[in-house]
Amino acid sequence: MPTIVRDGIKLAYEDRGAGRPAFVFVHGWTCNRSFFAPQAEYFARRHRVVSLDLRGHGASDKPEGPYPIAAYADDIAHVIGQLGLGKVVAVGHSMGGITVLQLGAAHPDKTAGIVMVDPAPLVFPPELKAGVEAIVSAIEAGNQEPRRQFIANNLFMPSSDKRLVDEVLKVMMAAPSHVAAAAMKGILAFDGPAVAARCQVPALHLAATPPLNPPHLMSQWLPTVVNGWTVGAGHFNMMEVPDQVNAMIEGFLRHHV
Numbered sequence: 511m512p513t514i515v516r517d518g519i520k521l522a523y524e525d526r527g528a529g530r531p532a533f534v535f536v537h538g539w540t541c542n543r544s545f546f547a548p549q550a551e552y553f554a555r556r557h558r559v560v561s562l563d564l565r566g567h568g569a570s571d572k573p574e575g576p577y578p579i580a581a582y583a584d585d586i587a588h589v590i591g592q593l594g595l596g597k598v599v600a601v602g603h604s605m606g607g608i609t610v611l612q613l614g615a616a617h618p619d620k621t622a623g624i625v626m627v628d629p630a631p632l633v634f635p636p637e638l639k640a641g642v643e644a645i646v647s648a649i650e651a652g653n654q655e656p657r658r659q660f661i662a663n664n665l666f667m668p669s670s671d672k673r674l675v676d677e678v679l680k681v682m683m684a685a686p687s688h689v690a691a692a693a694m695k696g697i698l699a700f701d702g703p704a705v706a707a708r709c710q711v712p713a714l715h716l717a718a719t720p721p722l723n724p725p726h727l728m729s730q731w732l733p734t735v736v737n738g739w740t741v742g743a744g745h746f747n748m749m750e751v752p753d754q755v756n757a758m759i760e761g762f763l764r765h766h767v
Contacts, residue, residue, distance in 0.1 A: 511523075511524075511569050512524075512525065513569075513570075514588070514589050514592050514593075516584075516585055516588045516589075519565050519570070519571045519573060519585075520570060520571045521562065521563065521564075521565060521570045521571075521585055521588075521589060522543075522562075522563040522568055522569035522570045523543070523560055523561060523562045523563065523589060524543060524550070524559075524560065524561045525558070525559075525560050525593065526550070526554045526558075526559050527553070527554030527555065527556070527557055527558050527559045528557075528558050529556050529557040529558055530557070530558070530596060531557065531596065531597060531598055531599050531622045531623075531763075531767065532557060532558040532559070532560065532595040532596060532598045532599070533549075533550075533553050533557050533558070533559045533560070533598060533599050533600075533601060534560045534561075534562065534586060534589070534590065534595070534598045534599070534600045534601070535549060535550055535559070535560070535561045535562065535601050535602075535606075536562055536564065536582075536586065536600060536601065536602035536603070536606035536609050536610055537562075537563075537564065537567065537568075537602075537603060537604075537605075537606050538602075538603045538604025538605045538606050538607070538630075539604055539605040539630070539682075539690070539693055539694060539697065540567065540681070540682040540683075540685035540689070540690050540693065541567065541603070541604075541678075541681060541682060542563050542567050542568030542569075542681060543561035543562055543563050543568055544568075544681075545603060545678075545681075545746070545748070545749060546561055546601065546603065546748060547561075548748065548749065548752035548755075548756070549601065549748055549752065549755065549756060549759070552752070552756045553756075553759075557599075558595065560589070560593060560595065560598075562585075562586065562589065564582050564585065564606070564609075565577070565581065565582065565585055566685070566686070566689035566692075566693060567685065567689070572686055572688075572689055574688055575692065576692055576695070576696065577689065577692040577693040577695070577696045578696045578699065578700075579605070579608055579609055579612050579696050579697070579699075579700045580612055580616065581696075582605075582606075582609045582612070583609050583610075583612035583613040583616055583617065584616070584617075586600065586609070586610075586613055586617075587613060587616070587617040587620050590617075590620045591620065595620075596622075597619070597620060597621060597622035598620065598621060598622060599622055599623045599624070599625065599759075599763065599767060600613050600614070600621055600623075600624050600625070601624075601625040601627065601759065602624070602625070602626060602627065602629065603627040603628065603629075603746075603748055604627070604628060604629060604630050604722075604745065605630050605693065605696075605697055606627075606629075607626035607627055607628065607629025607630060608626070608629050608630050608632065608697065608700050608702060608705075610624040610625070610626060611624060611626060611629065611632075611702070611705055611706060611709055611713070611732075612700075612705055614709040614710075614711040614713065615705045615706075615708040615709040615710075616708075618710060618711055621711045622711065622712070622767050623711055623712040623713065623714070623762070623763070623766065623767040624709070624711060624712070624713050624714070625713075625714045625716065625759055625762065626713065626714065626715045626716065627716045627718075627747065627748050627755065628716060628717060628718040628721065628722055628723075628745050628747060629715070629722065629723060630697050630700075630722060631702070631722050631723060632700075632702025632703060632706065632723055632727075632728075632731055633702055633703065633727075634698065639698065641660075642660075642694060642697075642698060643698070644656065645657055645660055645694070646691050646694050646695060646698075649687050649690050649691045649694075650687070650691050652687070654683065654687070657682075657683070657690065658679065658683055661678065661679055661682055661683075662675060662679060664745075665678075665744055665745035665746065666744040666745070666746070667719060667742075667743065667744040669742070670743075670744055670750060671750070674746070674749060674750065678746060678749075702731065703731045706731040706732040707731070709732060710734075712734070712736075712762070712766040712767050713732055713734060713735045713736065714735070714736045714738060714758070714759065714762040714766070715728045715732075715735050715736070715737050715738065716738045716739070716740060716747065716748075716755060716758060716759075717737065717738070717739045717740070718739075718740055718743055718744055718745050718746075718747040719739075719740070719741075719742070719743065719744060719747075721739070722745070725737035725739065736762060736766060738758040738762075740754045740755060740758075741754065
């Protein structure tokens with residue numbers, strides 16, 4: 511597994527395919543690069559594709575300390591530069607969705623466009639914020655059950671494949687507690703509307719069922735955004751309905767990038 515070091519932290523990645531624009535795939539909270547496997551395989555037929563393990567995740571280093579969204583975006587910008595990828599299409603899911611939004615705002619010289627796949631809330635409703643803060647407190651107290659229940663009960667549909675639910679839970683629950691807590695604090699601290707106001711690159715938002723960010727609000731925060739909505743899939747729609755997600759990314763690439 512190749513790695514690139516930034517500020518003493520090893521960042522693991524996969525690099526395949528050829529063709530521009532290159533794609534960079536950015537997974538979500540306590541996930542890893544495998545969560546975008548269907549998209550990486552599909553787009554590597556015609557594009558160079560890099561799939562990252564964010565700091566704290568997968569095969570990358572997992573230091574103690576804060577995990578702000580801006581640090582992830584700066585890591586990605588460093589990897590783009592080190593690999594000579596040029597301006598990339600950055601595709602992020604959940605926490606990765608707001609990370610690519612930050613990337614587009616802070617590093618437009620490295621970003622041809624962004625795709626936010628059911629991104630984490632740009633603004634947390636008070637009830638959801640309180641619930642997530644309680645989960646963080648439980649994680650820090652050594653109680654992982656609220657974390658497990660949140661993933662299993664809130665991020666899938668009743669019709670979701672139980673094997674997929676189990677696989678996702680296995681990966682996400684294996685993430686170290688210090689990373690799970692600090693990364694969620696980073697999500698909660700992210701000022702989505704302010705970052706969206708600075709993002710001028712082409713942007714696609716792919717909502718799931720139910721959407722974490724209602725499309726009409728995304729259009730208020732990011733007036734140039736193109737909204738899409740998958741059918742028959744929960745939060746992990748890129749895994750549940752990859753053909754829908756791939757087709758909408760292709761359309762965005764063709765018409766907007």
